Amino acid sequence: MPLSLAHALKQAAIAGLLALGLAFPILALRSDQDMNNRLIVETRWSWAIGAALAIFALRLIGLYLQHWRANRPQSVRSNEARKDYGTPLAWAGLIILFAFPFVILSLLGPQGALKWINNYGIQILIYVMLGWGLNIVVGLAGLLDLGYVAFYAVGAYSYALLSTTYGLSFWICLPLAGLLAAFWGILLGFPVLRLRGDYLAIVTLAFGEIIRVVLINWIEFSNGSAGISSIPRVTFFGLPFTAGEGGFAALFGLEFSPIHRVMFLYFLILCLALITNVVTLRMRNLPIGRAWEALREDEIACRSLGINTVNTKLTAFALGAMFGGFAGSFFAVRQNFVSPESFTFIESATILAIVVLGGMGSQIGVAIAAVLMIGGTEVLRELDVLKAIFGEGFDPAQYRMLVFGLGMVVMMIWKPRGLISTRTPTIFHMKRRAVSSDLVKEGHA
């Protein structure tokens, strides 16, 4: 059936009018304080009309897109094996990751490369690692955790406090931070064993917030919202990255440059992330990993088959938390500063969004999702092109979280099962193959 233009225009006009109604007070009026701190209101009709026109256009495009998709010949979804792109993609990604800092360095020189390796490389890899850590809890064990940032905070504060109070080095604190976070994972996991689905999500959210509020208010312990500053920097297994005698540069006969430390941090987080990945992949083949996945698909069936769900859930929580703790202590050593500001609910939501968008349980999917979401929002910071279009006062960084939130909604509507929506069963007949996750039952709770 062809889509009549009149009908499409009418639909789009309704959407546009609706948008005008929605935009009326919030866009068309703007309140601001004057000199006496009194609120005054001014009108800004152009914004509301612009929004209405934008929605009109979007709806029109959307209608034609929908029409096009509906009339396209349908591909039949089958149980047939799909081609497994995972392994070659993973190897390619690995090579790119190891080559990335050197390529950037040779292209931009030490000054220009600093920003790229730091803002893109390290930042994205932290989220890849957090995503892989949370993937154990959410993707494999199917336990929806909205308070993952709590363990990240435990790791960061462990290193910050142990190093500033007792002068312990990063290499001692790193395993300690992981252990402490795992301990907290079990501690927080224990009471929520009976909960499932949305309820579990909300309780873990509450735990995350409790830890943050305590960090803000318990000033003797954590220095409150001022945070802990001058945390010792990372060393090359004991060698400091300093300019003088006995530094990393002097010992290896290199000219001192801040790029050394950044490069080292990059490879450190890369290794930590890869350890997370390897451990997860290996665990999937162990009985415990299979128990996790069984738990995700059906808890009652799991219990009927004699799987100890308490141990299964607690190990998932503890292991996920441990990797969160490692990432946290890396975060502290990279920033040299921690404060409760860094551990808000938005962080947990971001990490969860990465896991879900990646296609829960898919390692490579999580990595791609982290690159898209974190890299994408970082790119938005840089876009000076937009400044040229919207005028000098336009600051793209402001719109970062706005686009991020909208992106989460759009991604869910477009691909609710995530980017890599196939499952590779650990037990297979004759040949290893992936199946579409639409065919998986999963979580009826």
Added chain:
Amino acid sequence: MENFLQQLINALTLGSIYGLIAIGYTMVFGIIGMVNFAHGDVFMLAAFIALLIFLALTQLLGLASLPIAFLIVLVVAMVLTALWSWAIERVAYRPLRGSFRLAPLISAIGMSIFLSNFVQVVQGPRNKPVPPMFTDFVRLTDGPLSVALSYKQMLIMAVTAVLLVGLWFVVQKTALGRAQRACEQDRRMAALLGIDVNRTISLTFVIGAALAAVAGVLYMMYYGVVNFADGFVPGVKAFTAAVLGGIGSIPGAVIGGLLIGLIETFWSAYFSSDYKDVAAFSILAVVLIFMPSGLLGRPDVEKV
């Protein structure tokens, strides 16, 4: 004693606001089994809409009478917030109905992030001081520590009571209410019996948002300041109220709201106001763990 009475009045005021928000959570959860994460931000949006309408009425149109202005603000905020919530449901939740269970939750979290940042971008990140309204109060007792009941507090309790009676009427006595209760029990069966399920769900969102809008207007008037980040914590507390009262139960949400108001106020008054959020979050965890069906909720039995 005076202090106790004063705190009781404050607690009931706060509890009324939480109760109004909690109804939105509980109705939506009852009908589609989803935690509408963006509901707290809808409440915040309503407070902003109310503030802007109020400023426009008094400054641009020069309306002098405060009660009339308040009434107009209340009605316009309810209508516009309901429209927002309808649009959100339509755009972000309806396409995901029948999808796997995490999808609507993630979408709602995205919507929540979008709404708070949207308000931040278009209205600025600073606190908005609201011009004081209804500043008079009645002294209930005389003495060095007198108990005062302000007009604002009376207004909040009165508006809440009227709305609850109205809601009770809608849910118990009208065709819409019957349809809602039917969808809550069995959506497929309700559809077979000729109930427009999608429309009923939309209207549930609309009613919840209208009540949250009233809460937003009252919150703005009572505290005299609004901020784009104000949706999250009241939202979680109202959700706690809904869980405490038994999610899915409307009287439960109101009772839960009042209880959370009481606990929070007395905790701040007698222990520590720094940790009042910890108190609310801990209650949420404890209730969910030990009493997941709440005070008035039905126990959730899983059938195989």
